[in-house]
Amino acid sequence: MPKVNRYVDIDTVEREAKKDYIDRHSPFVHCDATAKKGEKFAVTVKVGNEYTHPDDFDHFIANVSLWNGETLLARADFLPGTLGNQKSQVEVTFYIVPTGNTLKLVAQSYCTKHGLWESEPVTVEVTE
């Protein structure tokens, strides 16, 4: 199993280079706090909040996946050059249809040089 790097609040990190390293690899889950059961619900995953990541042929974000607890919901794969070979933030919107009472959404992103990174979990209340 690969090592899973987890997001650390960069306000608690002193070195600028380390803030950049953590932030640019961390996926962030953006969605509403509540969803309706049986209806499409948009979940955007963006890699990097304040910092951007390279899109080089030997160093890029290769995929972003979205989990509900331990269940994989969706994954998007990227090829190098998709973001113009310039520093950017990978961003994907997944549309999911919730069936349970809550969602515990976690995103992961994979950098070809710096491995697997995981977001903080986001809990969504699902109403009838």
Ligand SMILES: [Fe+2]
């Ligand atoms: Fe990287």
